[in-house]
Amino acid sequence: MKVLIVHAHPEPKSFSSALKDTAIEVFREGGHDVQVSDLYAMGFNPVASVDDFGNRANPDYCVYALEQRHGVSNGTISPDIQRELDKLMQCDLLVLNFPVFWFSTPAILKGWLDRVLVSGTVYGGTRFYDRGGLRGKRAIVSVTLGGQAHMFGNDGVHGPIEGMLRHLLQGTLGYTGLDVLAPFVGWHVPYVSNEERLALLKAWRQRLSSLEEETPLAFPSLDDFDENMYPKSS
Amino acid sequence: MKVLIVHAHPEPKSFSSALKDTAIEVFREGGHDVQVSDLYAMGFNPVASVDDFGNRANPDYCVYALEQRHGVSNGTISPDIQRELDKLMQCDLLVLNFPVFWFSTPAILKGWLDRVLVSGTVYGGTRFYDRGGLRGKRAIVSVTLGGQAHMFGNDGVHGPIEGMLRHLLQGTLGYTGLDVLAPFVGWHVPYVSNEERLALLKAWRQRLSSLEEETPLAFPSLDDFDENMYPKSS
Numbered sequence: 001m002k003v004l005i006v007h008a009h010p011e012p013k014s015f016s017s018a019l020k021d022t023a024i025e026v027f028r029e030g031g032h033d034v035q036v037s038d039l040y041a042m043g044f045n046p047v048a049s050v051d052d053f054g055n056r057a058n059p060d061y062c063v064y065a066l067e068q069r070h071g072v073s074n075g076t077i078s079p080d081i082q083r084e085l086d087k088l089m090q091c092d093l094l095v096l097n098f099p100v101f102w103f104s105t106p107a108i109l110k111g112w113l114d115r116v117l118v119s120g121t122v123y124g125g126t127r128f129y130d131r132g133g134l135r136g137k138r139a140i141v142s143v144t145l146g147g148q149a150h151m152f153g154n155d156g157v158h159g160p161i162e163g164m165l166r167h168l169l170q171g172t173l174g175y176t177g178l179d180v181l182a183p184f185v186g187w188h189v190p191y192v193s194n195e196e197r198l199a200l201l202k203a204w205r206q207r208l209s210s211l212e213e214e215t216p217l218a219f220p221s222l223d224d225f226d227e228n229m230y231p232k233s234s
Numbered sequence: 235m236k237v238l239i240v241h242a243h244p245e246p247k248s249f250s251s252a253l254k255d256t257a258i259e260v261f262r263e264g265g266h267d268v269q270v271s272d273l274y275a276m277g278f279n280p281v282a283s284v285d286d287f288g289n290r291a292n293p294d295y296c297v298y299a300l301e302q303r304h305g306v307s308n309g310t311i312s313p314d315i316q317r318e319l320d321k322l323m324q325c326d327l328l329v330l331n332f333p334v335f336w337f338s339t340p341a342i343l344k345g346w347l348d349r350v351l352v353s354g355t356v357y358g359g360t361r362f363y364d365r366g367g368l369r370g371k372r373a374i375v376s377v378t379l380g381g382q383a384h385m386f387g388n389d390g391v392h393g394p395i396e397g398m399l400r401h402l403l404q405g406t407l408g409y410t411g412l413d414v415l416a417p418f419v420g421w422h423v424p425y426v427s428n429e430e431r432l433a434l435l436k437a438w439r440q441r442l443s444s445l446e447e448e449t450p451l452a453f454p455s456l457d458d459f460d461e462n463m464y465p466k467s468s
Binding site: 013061102 | 244245247274280281282283284295296297298299335336337338339340341342344345347348351363380382384385389390391392397398399400401402404405406409424454456459463464465
């Protein structure tokens, strides 16, 4: 199995980095091929802009998605995007590993999504959800956060974490056709004991070694919608 | 009323930019004071990092939120953050205006949220939702997207837009204590006629002139939770 781990934490000694290192270790022990994009270490540029295109489909007016298609077809998309896109298309499993910033990814990782999940290759027209360009691959999100698990229960103050992360789990990863596993969440990380952190690493190690057996989250199927995206039953 | 418009679109001639210009015009006509942070034009740096702090509470290990507190208290936070924070704290209404990228903000705007919504001033400990640091101010999100309105109905393929934007509307803006109004959504913008675009601008203009009369979205109240964030009724 080929694994791509995309990691985004500003502190190399963070617990999030330990989750990343654990994942590398477990996958390599399992004989898998592991690529790592450590976005802070790479100084990854997260800003989607006209500078991403060596030449332009329309030099006068930038529709970012159309320029992505043009850039990929013509091999003129920015080399830093092309490198990440190649890693993504080659992988069987994508791991996004990050601390939750405002119930989402840090901006540097959001920019990886904005720039690397290119229109045409990854999605486009009615090629999304179970018809997306990344179907057949799996994805898992591993996060750390300050809140406690009970704050994310059904009667918790924030509601379920899957609701807060819907834009990412369903709207981004699921949208591209990936089979998305339940997120791995390190609750309350800045406040817990070293013992609890070690227990979290152990739990992560256990999940990693049996990801292939997990059932992905359920997302909409385009089989249930007509070509204009109206529900077929109505 | 003091208004802060934070705008993030890579194409200055975009329809999203027209929404921004319309907002500036309507607010100025109404005698309001308008500040604009046009993040692409400013070349805003979206990457939260150790470089954001002139000196450090802990030079050996960066907990970003703790360094934010230290930086704001000591006046040593990066000047580009301090400038935006000053605009934010002075405003009565915050407008976030952007194209939806992956059911969220473009990375450059995510980075504005990551870096400017500083711990201590904006939130912290149990100061969130109706006890957040920005309570008393209002916010509205105005977005453009490619999808059509019926794709975001209750039986639509993506479900309600408020669900996809929950991390932003509730988890970010609501979390800081802002009174968040229903988003203004320009559906299907890349595909609609010029007439339809003009109708959208007219609808936006109408909403802008009566925002004060609108009822904000409902979010949790900390009155319903004890000091450990367990529901009081349980």
